[in-house]
Amino acid sequence: MEQMLNNLKEEALKAIAAASELGELENIRLACLGKKGQLTAVLRQMGSMPPQERPRLGQLANAVRDALEEALASRREELEAREQEARLAAERVDVTLPGRKPGRGAVHPIMRLRRQIEDIFLGMGYTIEEGPEIEADYYNFVALNIPKHHPARDMQDTFYVGADVLLRTHTSPVQVRAMEKARGKVPLKMICPGKVYRKDDDATHSPMFFQVEGLVIDRGISLADLKGTLLHFVREIFGPGQRIRLRPSFFPFTEPSVEVDILCTACAGAGCRVCKASGWLEILGAGMVHPRVLEMSGYDPGQVSGFAFGLGIDRVAMLKYGIHNIRHLYQNDLRVLKQFQGGLE
């Protein structure tokens, strides 16, 4: 019997080691250790053994069972691991194939910049104001110190809807509306981004374009404050190395008036074709709010002063992205728009 047990063990261990599938292993287990298995069959003969032999044989039988069980478990683990490996290998995908994207559009380049500009001024405590694009002559001109028949009306070729209704030529009328609403309260700090219209149409001028207007009114506001504010702004937009240059200018609604240049974005001031070798690019108009404008909108120029500036968002977009023809901004060619899918200003 001892011989049988040893033979059984030896053969079973061989079979276990040779098993290559989990099913096969289970069959071996049943064949050896199952109720109708070989070990059970051997143990059934225990009764015919001499009693003094039985404890030893019993121990031996248990040892064989333990050995087989252990061998089975370890082989099962091996086979399971191998099987999983094979399954996973079969599940391999080509990771270089394109993913299933939920689809991604793009914010229009002007709106990207508009958002950045808004964020810069929100960060400095400005509010954002809005106003109508079809506007009364009073708000677009008269309240900005440009009475009827003033030569300065020629500075902005205007689309008219009626005698006293027009397409706003700048976002400045929103200034006036905001000042009227504030009823003399200071500080007033606002920007107004939006569409404006002028009768111009060439590679760098579009009859519809975007401006952002800024206005600050408080006690003791100076031209130096305007300069610092604009310097902060252009550095946020064009990078920390930027500089600004103020040149005297004329706008009927500011006094003094200035034109603001930044270092040429193409050559950083060295002089190139873009800046006509000057190293500078004109980017916006600004100035100290004209006392008559303050007065007309309910502020006392003896008590408060303010600055205002107006910037073409299109111009900034063209400089920033290197777009040479303004048409690209309004033609809505998807080949253009899709280029603005990524990134953030």
Added chain:
Amino acid sequence: MKVSYKWLAEILQVDLSPQEMAEKLTGAGFPVEELTPLAEELDGVVTAEILEVRPHPNADRLSLTRVSDGANVYDVVCGARNIAPGDKVPLAKVGAVLPGNFRIKKAKIRGQESMGMLCSAEELRLDLVQAEDGILQLPADCPPGLPLAEYLGLDDVVMDIELSANRGDLLSVRGLAAEISAALGQPFALPLPEAPAARGGRFPVSIATPACYCYTGRLISGVKVQPSPLWLQLRLLACGLRPVNNIVDVTNLVMLEWGQPLHAFDADKLPELEITVRQARAGETMVTLDNKERRLEPGMMLITYGDKPVAIAGVMGSLDSEVNESTRTVLLESAGFDPVSVRVTAKALGLASEAASRYEKGVDPAVIVPASHRAAALISQLAGGEIGELVSAGCHRSETWTVEASLAKINALLGTEIPRAEAERILINLGLEVQGEGDALLVKVDQRRSDLRLWQDIAEEVGRLHGLDNIPAALPRGVQTVGVRKPAQRLEWLVRDILVGCGLCETVPYTFISPEMQERSLAEPGVELANPLTRERSIMRGDMLPSLLETVAYNLAHGQHNIAVFEIGSVYRPVAGQELPEQPLRVAAALCGTAPVHWQRKEEEYDFFHIKGVAEQLLAGLGADASFVRAERRQFHPGRCAAVRCGEELLGYVGQVHPGIAEAWKIDVPVWVMDFDFQALVRAHREGVDFAEPSRYPAVRRDLALETDTDSEAGTFLAIIRQQGGPLLEAVECFDVYTGPNLGPGRRSLAFSLRFRHGQRTLTDEEVQALMDKIIARLEQAGARLRS
């Protein structure tokens, strides 16, 4: 304004290059846009004297000349007739290069050797007027052998300066010189011309309109009208004006010098020597110098002689009083006209003359008479003639005023610490008188600088000449303010981000459209422009659809097959009885063509459920509880349009553009659009989140397959399920829609998946079944049949 660099340099007596002068002007606020050489390079062209002129033996139209440049004598064949021995002419020697890259070579012309070429003004690209056509005749005292460019002063540069609307004083050499001088830190004044000796020639002048504040005239009799001397012609050319004759050229030269427009009439052609300045009467007409008949209107101011209009005051003279070669007596006008009157008249007539552009910005009344003196003297010098006395009406002493400025206020406005001495020096260099002590700056101004009225104007002058670069950079101090977007502004960006996340590209089209675009789109009428650029862009749209279709059509035409776009923009609709139209903001989108392709899926055409999905995503993102209801709109496919509502409020529409409209746009594929009112979306938006604790108990899922007829709507059944399911129904989804042969015609099957859950305990089968029975009963009442 265009002005001669040499003239400015001469009058200022400073040694500045054209570039340096341009920098000074630009720095002072008057950018020089262009520096253009007056003439092209004329290397090898010299002054020469004709010694001999003989006929060409082989050609009737040619002559043989011998010409001297002082050192050598050259044989030159010439085709012009206006030459004689002793004439001084330009000689292009062999090797010279004329404008147009025309190189002069030794040549044989009809058998005769020619060692160069005698030049006409045209060949030198000079726009000069001459008594006779042909070779350019130089003055008799011209020494031979000088480079022509040097002799004529052709090395001048035309400076094109951008002036501002408030500085009429700079429309003159006198004003520009003063400005440059101040920028150089020196005062400058051009002495006023003295009255020339004059005799007789008086006549009556009267002013019958408040729009003329000074009128002067004087006769110059016995003039000989001819081309001006070359120096005068070249000076005008260097200021962008074309020479005409010695009389007209003088009036232009003096206008350029002093900024005072002058006009010369042929006095012999005037009906009567009696001038009245008056407003036009209705029905009057006049033929202006440009040979156009002008209908005059009562708002226009006229110069009349014996009541006959001979000029539109300050704008243009009449053709029949024009000065030409036959003129013997000139009437020289120097006057002051109201800026607004001149501007309105010039605009109404569409005439932009040099005179009008000066009058409308205001001229200095102190110069009216001296300019007449200067012009009379020059005319008499260049055209001969006897100067008559100046007659005038209305001319008063010119006005002066004092601006009371404060140094402290100026420094506060500029953010500077400019000392009094510097401020004073700046103002004095500008030709202003400064009085007062300590903080007070009392600045005396005359009408030359009528733009200086307020202390802020003085501050600008001080700041600008102090140098804006010298102003420090600071930031506003004072009360801090909070910068936050208003709720609607935040939502606008949220809408933009949601739609971009749905795969749509934002567009910004022109808001003006053509009448045809409006009509083709069956669009709401927009707002018409009175003066559009083109008919194509003549209406401010009343509807988003034309813009969406314009973008779709453009991209289809440019080979795009996957078009997914949106716009957040206004429409413009006239409102009766209201000055400004209504201008609501809209959120609109269009899908057209195929959805983005992926290798795992079949190519998919956009359909109703794509655009509806975008709308649903948008509404979900806004937290809006909206419903889609079948609707009919003339712009939409009759069976493929839904109105989107939130409670009672209409938010907008989604659907397919009516194929008839698409066809009118030549678009042969379906276009799917949505169009929402932004303010309605703002109202529909739900702020924040009502948090609910997730249940710890298991859900029970039940599926439901219904057979219905195809006219019925899934929405009806979904609403019944939700209503009957009550609070225990956690979710319901339609997961299958089937029509097919085994259902029979007009029938379809809808499959719903329902999920029930209780917040506080496990639901029992019985409870769920009871709910299901209720739901099924109501569904069957509504015409659905339960499929087994």
